[in-house]
Amino acid sequence: MTVPANPSAADLDALRLEVAGLVVEALNLDLAPAAIPADDPLFGEGLGLDSIDILEVALVVSKRFGFQLRADNEDNVNIFRSLRSLTEYIAAHRTK
Template sequence: MTHALELELKQMIIDTLELEDVTPEDIDPDAPLFVEGLGLDSIDALELGLALQKHYGIKLDAESDDTRQHFASLNHLAALVEARRVK
């Protein structure tokens, strides 16, 4: 994963979820984003999904994609974006 993409994603998470007290450095790329770690919930997941679509044109397949896995950590998210981005 490139450093630029990592930073971009961190900033996207912060902006999308309006995490006012969080800086990009606070997000550990390996730490879980949901429940523990950043403590995001299922509504945040929907919002993040929509942000991924808006920024990178990512599509997820409800049948075959394991969203939980893609959203497990920042690293997983970055892998998803690298593999599937169309913009």
């Protein structure tokens, strides 16, 4: 799926579901991608991911969308805050 330069809400919803699917697949989570709330935290109380999980997610996102998420990026806390924030970052930076 290709998201246009100025994605609509529907485009972002479709991308968010695709990203959720990548997260579920990469981490072998026992839940449906659609069950991941868009605004719940990915770390801690929300989805409960840890730093190793985030590295795995970053790897599959990088491969799928053609750009690199770096461990030393100062903005990682904001990028991985929620599924919505990760999706919006991907929509803005993807090359494929």
